[in-house]
Amino acid sequence: MTEPTTPAIERTLILVKPDGVRRGLTGEILRRVEAKGYTLAAVDLQHATPDQLATHYAEHEGKPFYAPLVEFMLSGPTLAVIAEGQGVIAGFRSLAGATDPTVAAPGTIRGDMARDWGLKVQQNLVHGSDSPESAEREIAIWFPGR
Numbered sequence: 001m002t003e004p005t006t007p008a009i010e011r012t013l014i015l016v017k018p019d020g021v022r023r024g025l026t027g028e029i030l031r032r033v034e035a036k037g038y039t040l041a042a043v044d045l046q047h048a049t050p051d052q053l054a055t056h057y058a059e060h061e062g063k064p065f066y067a068p069l070v071e072f073m074l075s076g077p078t079l080a081v082i083a084e085g086q087g088v089i090a091g092f093r094s095l096a097g098a099t100d101p102t103v104a105a106p107g108t109i110r111g112d113m114a115r116d117w118g119l120k121v122q123q124n125l126v127h128g129s130d131s132p133e134s135a136e137r138e139i140a141i142w143f144p145g146r
């Protein structure tokens, strides 16, 4: 039998988007991250700028939901978080659930606490980096120098 592989210790960028901050869900979302065993390395409430969002969401430029997404992300403060732990990149995306909150599984952040309140953009409470490269790129945007 092969030994189970131990996931690498990683860090990821988590954002509690403006819908989550407005609804008072930052504590519940961070509670789930900590309960899973991940460590919070940095937490900062920020009002994102258009430049910051253009860089963060560059991969989505040109898609129909891009402009509404940026507008939504400018609509209020976002809680930016660096979380650390074994396999935290995939692990947080698993905690978050599917992008579309209507069908995200119960037990996930999006499945339990979001439905689609945006007409043109999915307001799905959280962002999580999707790869080690994305994590480092995104951490540099929200936490320069970290």
Ligand code: IDP
Pocket: 060, 065, 069, 098, 099, 120, 121, 122, 123, 124, 126, 127, 128, 130
């Ligand atoms: P992710 O946040 O699950 O990684 P992405 O595909 O990276 O999903 O999309 C970034 C964000 O853009 C999503 O979290 C959601 O808020 C929004 N979004 C993605 N796809 C759609 C769509 O088809 N319609 C409306 N909004 C979308």
Ligand code: MG
Pocket: 128, 130
């Ligand atoms: Mg994404």
